[in-house]
Amino acid sequence: MQKLKKQQKIYVNRSLNLASIKSVGFDMDHTLVLYNRENFESLAFHETVKKFIANGYPEELGRLKFDPNFVIRGLLVDRERGNLLKVDAHKYVKIASHGHRRLEKEERYELYNAKSFKADDFLTVDTFFALSETQLFTEIVDYMRRHPGIVQKSFRAVYQDLREWIDLSHQDGSIKKSVLAEPEKYIDRDKHLVETLVKLIDGGKKLFVITNSDWTYTNSVMSYLLNGLHEDFPRWQDYFEYIVVSAGKPNFFTGTNPFYEVMTEKDGLLKLHRGPLEPKKIYHGGNAILFEKLTQQKGDQILYCGDHIYGDIQRSKELFNWRTLLVVQELEDELFRLDRLHAELERIIDAIRKEEEYQEEAQALRSEIGNLQRRLKMNSSDKQKESKSLAKLKEHQEHLYTKETQLEHQHKLIKDLIDKREKAIHPIWGELMRTSLEKSRFAKQVESYACLYTSRVTHLRYYSCSQKFRSYRDMMPHDM
Numbered sequence: 001m002q003k004l005k006k007q008q009k010i011y012v013n014r015s016l017n018l019a020s021i022k023s024v025g026f027d028m029d030h031t032l033v034l035y036n037r038e039n040f041e042s043l044a045f046h047e048t049v050k051k052f053i054a055n056g057y058p059e060e061l062g063r064l065k066f067d068p069n070f071v072i073r074g075l076l077v078d079r080e081r082g083n084l085l086k087v088d089a090h091k092y093v094k095i096a097s098h099g100h101r102r103l104e105k106e107e108r109y110e111l112y113n114a115k116s117f118k119a120d121d122f123l124t125v126d127t128f129f130a131l132s133e134t135q136l137f138t139e140i141v142d143y144m145r146r147h148p149g150i151v152q153k154s155f156r157a158v159y160q161d162l163r164e165w166i167d168l169s170h171q172d173g174s175i176k177k178s179v180l181a182e183p184e185k186y187i188d189r190d191k192h193l194v195e196t197l198v199k200l201i202d203g204g205k206k207l208f209v210i211t212n213s214d215w216t217y218t219n220s221v222m223s224y225l226l227n228g229l230h231e232d233f234p235r236w237q238d239y240f241e242y243i244v245v246s247a248g249k250p251n252f253f254t255g256t257n258p259f260y261e262v263m264t265e266k267d268g269l270l271k272l273h274r275g276p277l278e279p280k281k282i283y284h285g286g287n288a289i290l291f292e293k294l295t296q297q298k299g300d301q302i303l304y305c306g307d308h309i310y311g312d313i314q315r316s317k318e319l320f321n322w323r324t325l326l327v328v329q330e331l332e333d334e335l336f337r338l339d340r341l342h343a344e345l346e347r348i349i350d351a352i353r354k355e356e357e358y359q360e361e362a363q364a365l366r367s368e369i370g371n372l373q374r375r376l377k378m379n380s381s382d383k384q385k386e387s388k389s390l391a392k393l394k395e396h397q398e399h400l401y402t403k404e405t406q407l408e409h410q411h412k413l414i415k416d417l418i419d420k421r422e423k424a425i426h427p428i429w430g431e432l433m434r435t436s437l438e439k440s441r442f443a444k445q446v447e448s449y450a451c452l453y454t455s456r457v458t459h460l461r462y463y464s465c466s467q468k469f470r471s472y473r474d475m476m477p478h479d480m
């Protein structure tokens with residue numbers, strides 16, 4: 001196998017033998033279809049701002065700028081206080097901001113870390129759709145912070161308005177219409193998609209799509225992506241054995257909705273479906289129990305690829321034992337940056353080793369000092385010995401003082417090195433999968449729910465269809 005760059009690899013949390021996988025399913029948005037984040041998310045942002053102003057919020061909000069990099073996935077939104085939080089795997093709030101104001105350590109401690117943390121009190125930013133929404137919330141909170149009294153609402157009420165109007169922007173078709181009018185502006189073609197799908201088909205896998213998008217949108221976007229690119233598969237439907245639109249995940253995995261057949265391609269007329277799902281036909285709604293039954297598949301023979309940790313991955317794995325591949329698009333850029341910051345990580349590790357050395361030296365001095373002090377208390381009659389001990393004690397105390405000063409410098413050096421490295425990855429939130437040197441909450445979820453993860457679904461093309469993906473993650477710290 002060719003040597004892959006870090007950002008091209010598929011990473012393994014739970015061992016998986018691709019040979020025993022019979023079908024590979026895909027979510028559509030942000031999995032098969034990659035969007036130009038800047039153009040696509042700014043659409044939702046600006047459409048929603050318009051609705052805020054139309055509903056009586058200050059016109060100045062029209063000047064807010066969308067920043068595709070401001071929010072990262074895995075952050076938590078505290079709607080009550082208008083704060084955005086980055087939390088580690090142990091539920092410790094490491095970074096928090098109120099609008100654009102970063103909370104000091106003491107403030108964070110008082111609000112969050114001094115008491116038990118209930119994740120249910122917060123919303124998780126876990127989809128790409130949520131990135132623009134969360135930035136807009138932060139911008140409005142920041143506006144309220146800078147102009148107190150103008151918006152006479154609680155942060156929670158502002159968030160409710162935001163939810164309502166962002167949903168409306170999606171439902172009233174304003175976003176979809178723009179995407180379909182200029183797909184080249186909003187959709188990033190992955191030129192390896194055809195090759196990847198054909199490789200899986202040739203490897204004996206049946207492919208399917210389960211998307212929450214409706215038929216008209218799915219058909220338009222998938223046609224743009226795949227039609228006419230391979231003579232054996234002239235239409236996009238030709239690649240897939242089963243196609244389910246408007247699936248309503250995660251309810252697809254928990255509910256009992258029936259399947260409808262999409263009868264007419266143009267207007268998506270529906271008819272209640274009975275009997276097995278037929279290949280190449282288009283189905284609407286449904287649920288996973290029926291899907292398995294009607295397609296005669298077993299959970300652990302299905303590999304499902306998606307970008308949404310709850311909608312696509314957690315439920316399918318926990319309730320149906322589907323094997324899962326999570327697409328973490330952000331990793332592409334982040335792994336590239338991390339690779340270039342390798343020397344920085346070495347410096348941090350060296351600095352931590354040095355800190356450990358200083359700790360040991362300081363402790364040795366403390367023991368010596370303790371020993372001498374105990375002896376001096378015994379009131380020895382040997383005055384010469386006593387004065388020698390006193391001199392030694394003074395010398396050790398001076399050394400200890402120097403050592404403790406060195407240690408303080410070393411703590412600061414390590415903190416500065418970590419901060420510098422984090423800021424080189426993201427100026428506010430640092431690494432997606434880490435907070436300082438520990439795993440982030442997002443990393444823990446990825447570990448728990450995704451058997452495999454990678455930055456693009458087309459990375460499957462690098463691997464054999466009978467690849468054994470082996471996990472090394474079950475190592476304990478003492479194994480390293």
Ligand SMILES: [Mg+2]
Pocket residue numbers: 027028029030031306307308
């Ligand atoms: Mg998706």
